[in-house]
Amino acid sequence: MTRIVDEEVILRGNEAFGVEVRGFDHIPEPERNMTLSQVDVFWVANSVNLFSFALGALAIAQGLNLKMALTACIVGSLTYVYVSLGSVISVRAGLPVSTLTRAAFGMRGNLFNASLSWLTAIAFEVINTIFGVEALLALFQMFGWSDPGGAGKLLAVVIQVLLSGGIAVLGHATMVWFQRYFAVTVSAALMLVFAYIMVKIDFKHTVPLHALPATPVSIAAFVTAVAVIASNPLSFLFNGADWVRYLPSATRGRTVFWHVFWWSYLPSLALTMMGALSATLGDMSDPVAGLKPLMPAGIFIIYIFAVVGGSLANNVPTYYSSGLALQAIGLNVHRNVATAIDVVFSTLVSLYVLFVQDFSAVLNDFIALLVIWVGPFGGVWICDGYLRRGNIDFRAVHSKERASGRYWGWKGFNLAGCIALLAGMLTAAMTTVSPIYRGPVAVALGGMDLSWLLGLPTSALAYYGLTRLTQRGARNRRASDAEAPNPGLPDPGLPGLESSGLESPNRRPQPYLRR
Numbered sequence: 128m129t130r131i132v133d134e135e136v137i138l139r140g141n142e143a144f145g146v147e148v149r150g151f152d153h154i155p156e157p158e159r160n161m162t163l164s165q166v167d168v169f170w171v172a173n174s175v176n177l178f179s180f181a182l183g184a185l186a187i188a189q190g191l192n193l194k195m196a197l198t199a200c201i202v203g204s205l206t207y208v209y210v211s212l213g214s215v216i217s218v219r220a221g222l223p224v225s226t227l228t229r230a231a232f233g234m235r236g237n238l239f240n241a242s243l244s245w246l247t248a249i250a251f252e253v254i255n256t257i258f259g260v261e262a263l264l265a266l267f268q269m270f271g272w273s274d275p276g277g278a279g280k281l282l283a284v285v286i287q288v289l290l291s292g293g294i295a296v297l298g299h300a301t302m303v304w305f306q307r308y309f310a311v312t313v314s315a316a317l318m319l320v321f322a323y324i325m326v327k328i329d330f331k332h333t334v335p336l337h338a339l340p341a342t343p344v345s346i347a348a349f350v351t352a353v354a355v356i357a358s359n360p361l362s363f364l365f366n367g368a369d370w371v372r373y374l375p376s377a378t379r380g381r382t383v384f385w386h387v388f389w390w391s392y393l394p395s396l397a398l399t400m401m402g403a404l405s406a407t408l409g410d411m412s413d414p415v416a417g418l419k420p421l422m423p424a425g426i427f428i429i430y431i432f433a434v435v436g437g438s439l440a441n442n443v444p445t446y447y448s449s450g451l452a453l454q455a456i457g458l459n460v461h462r463n464v465a466t467a468i469d470v471v472f473s474t475l476v477s478l479y480v481l482f483v484q485d486f487s488a489v490l491n492d493f494i495a496l497l498v499i500w501v502g503p504f505g506g507v508w509i510c511d512g513y514l515r516r517g518n519i520d521f522r523a524v525h526s527k528e529r530a531s532g533r534y535w536g537w538k539g540f541n542l543a544g545c546i547a548l549l550a551g552m553l554t555a556a557m558t559t560v561s562p563i564y565r566g567p568v569a570v571a572l573g574g575m576d577l578s579w580l581l582g583l584p585t586s587a588l589a590y591y592g593l594t595r596l597t598q599r600g601a602r603n604r605r606a607s608d609a610e611a612p613n614p615g616l617p618d619p620g621l622p623g624l625e626s627s628g629l630e631s632p633n634r635r636p637q638p639y640l641r642r
Contacts, residue, residue, distance in 0.1 A: 134521075141373065147298025150462030151454040153521035154221040154372055161373035163382065165303050167390040169370060172310035173444055174394035175317055176437035177258045177414045178251075182359055183402025184411035186352040193330060193407055195349050200399040203356025204392055209583060210360055210367045211388040213509050215380045217368035219517025222524065223448065224368050224508065225455035229524050231511035231590070232548070234532065235539025240504055240548075241455040244365040245469070247497060248449040250490045251362070252442055252473040253480060259287045259438035260481065261415050266431045269424060280481050284474065291439045292470035295446035296463050299373060302443050309440035314394065316433035321401050323426050324418070328404045347575040351560050354576035356399055358498050360391070361579060364505030366448035367391075446470055495561040498578050503551025506586035507544050514594060543593035551586025558582075 136155045140148035149158070186196035213224070220227045225244055229237045263283035267275045275282075294305050367387075374383065402411060411417040415434060419427055450466030458465050480486060512519075523533035536542065557566040559578035569576055 141298060141300045143300045143304040144297065145300070146296075146463050147300065149299075150465070151223055151226045151451045152525065156221075156376060159221070159373050159375045160300070161303065161371065163374070163378070163386050165307070166371055166374065166383075166386050168307040168310040169303055169444075170387060170390040171314060171394050172306040172440040173370075174391055175310070175313045175398060175433075176255070176441040177434055178254070178441070179359055179395050179398035180402035180405075180414050181411070182356055183399030183404075184406040184414070184417075185355050186399070186403050187406035188412075189348045189352040189355070191345075191348055191352055193403065195345070196352065196403040196406075197400055199349055199352035200356055200396060200403055203353040203579070204360060204396045204399060206357040206360040206579065207363075207388055207392045207395070209505055209509065210363045210391060211384045213364060213368040213505060213512070214371045214387045215383045216509065216512030216517050217372045218374045218378060218383050219376055219380075220512070220519045220521070221372055221376060222519060222521060223372060223451045223455075224365060225448075225452045226524055227512065227519050228504075228508045229455075230515065230519050230534050231508045231541060232544040233536030233539050233541040234526075234529075234534060236536065236541055236545050238456060240365075241452050243500060245449055245452040245456065247362070247365060247494075247501070248445050248452065248469070249473050249476060250493050251445050252449070252469075253477045254490055254494070255438045255442045255445070256284065256287055256473070256477040257480065258415075259435050259442075260284060260477075261413070262431045262434035262438070263287075265415055265419070266428065266435075269428055269431070277482065281478075284477055284481070287435075287439060287442070288470060288474050291442040292446055292467075292474070294443045295450070295470065296466050298463065299370075299447070302370075302447055305443065306440060309436055313433050313436040313440060316429050316436070317398070317401070320418075320422065320426060320430045320433065321397075324405060324408070324421050327408055327421060347573040351574060351576040354498070354560065354579040357579040358495070359395065359399075361498055361502050361505070361583075362494070363391075364501050364509075366445065366452075369448045369451060370444055446473070449473075492561065492563050496559070496564065498582065499552055499555040499559055502555055502579065502582035503548050503586035506551055506583035507547050507590045510547075510587040510590045511544065511594075514591070543590055543597060547586045547590035547593060550589040551582045554578075554585040555582030 134153070134155050136157045137148050138157060139145075140158055141160060183196070183200055186199045187193070189196075191199065217224065217227065225237075225241045228240055231237075232240060260280055260283040263286065264275050264279050267279050267283075272279060294301055371383065371387065402414070405411050405414075405418060405421075408421060409417055415431070418430060422430065446466055446469060449469040450462050453465040453469060454460070454462060458468070460468070480490075520533055526532045526534070529535050529539070534541070555566075555578040557568040558576065558581055559566045560569045560574055560576035565574070566578070569578075
């Protein structure tokens with residue numbers, strides 16, 4: 128262990144099959160051992176799962192013909208742009224999202240976001256686990272266990288928890304090591320399955336209601352289908368940037384952006400398109416049971432292994448980030464302990480859904496409403512990160528100081544961030560469409576869901592405007608104080624900037640995006 132600029136450096140603190148030492152704290156430069164090729168395969172593994180497939184099938188369920196559904200997949204998946212922008216900030220800061228967002232919202236203000244991040248992760252973990260259970264039960268039956276029942280469900284849960292939970296508890300390097308194998312095996316299996324069913328696809332699939340694509344009904348259905356697809360990339364705004372923070376901070380911003388974007392966008396697009404194409408052949412609300420009649424037993428077994436592998440590959444990083452979120456909330460334990468606590472809690476919820484009361488529909492409704500928060504949340508912290516040029520004081524962001532703390536804000540809240548978040552959430556709530564709620568603006572537009580398009584930009588613009596307004600007021604006060612100094616009073620400094628945590632406008636910015 129060495130020290131660089133008063134920061135401890137643990138040179139072997141993140142090795143494959145060892146317990147990662149770091150948690151929600153800063154990653155010093157000598158410890159950053161991730162490569163761009165690892166980023167590529169990581170995002171491939173994270174994207175090839177049934178959740179993307181199911182969203183693509185929903186585009187057909189919206190009543191679109193195949194051409195419009197595939198177009199919706201292309202447009203909706205473009206929102207990975209935001210995840211890519213956020214990843215650049217995480218690399219520069221060397222911090223996970225649940226920590227660096229303290230600068231944008233204040234030390235207390237960020238508790239809401241960190242808590243909601245953890246609850247959201249739990250919902251995704253349970254949904255992924257149930258996908259895996261359904262796939263394993265089908266596999267058990269294929270191998271002669273005709274009625275797996277409760278014992279089969281329990282075994283399926285245990286298999287997934289031991290694999291995905293165990294990898295996540297060990298930490299980042301182990302997770303990256305396994306993701307490369309998930310990326311290759313799951314992708315190859317799904318390509319084989321997709322090639323087999325392609326010959327059965329109805330490429331002339333049309334819906335009489337939308338014979339005229341320019342009608343208001345079809346436009347609303349198309350935009351809403353885009354919103355459904357976009358909900359998947361947007362859902363990574365609370366944790367997706369965590370996984371690349373081990374890249375060297377000198378990595379060009381443009382390079383980070385394009386590696387994250389293409390290797391998340393392309394596999395996710397392929398899976399959503401596969402879902403839309405398969406939905407022309409039958410009901411794909413259950414992606415496992417829906418495809419079973421379309422292929423022989425041998426191909427179906429390969430498909431089941433791909434489903435289970437995709438579920439594991441998606442749950443591992445979600446478990447990992449959940450542990451970081453628990454630390455950010457205030458759980459004073461090591462990262463691996465926090466991750467283990469999350470795994471246990473998520474498993475208990477999954478068992479309750481499988482054996483006591485099935486409220487998976489409630490979880491899906493929660494995910495459907497997630498865009499109301501996660502888009503505006505991402506808008507604020509991404510805008511904040513670029514305004515700071517990625518320069519976040521890793522000591523101050525963990526400081527126990529209150530009023531004197533750099534990121535404390537007003538009573539623990541950065542008002543600019545909180546107000547901007549509320550503005551974005553209000554915009555998203557008024558324009559969203561979900562199974563249990565329709566915003567008034569969306570209703571007035573004939574059921575058109577614009578939350579995916581408006582929520583994030585609204586919060587980002589609001590935060591930018593409020594921050595600049597605060598800076599201008601601070602400069603004016605400083606100029607006024609300089610003209611009429613009062614030696615009997617302390618230097619007021621820049622209270623507007625100090626409360627928000629932004630650097631002084633007189634301070635020379637450090638290099639951020641290398642071109």
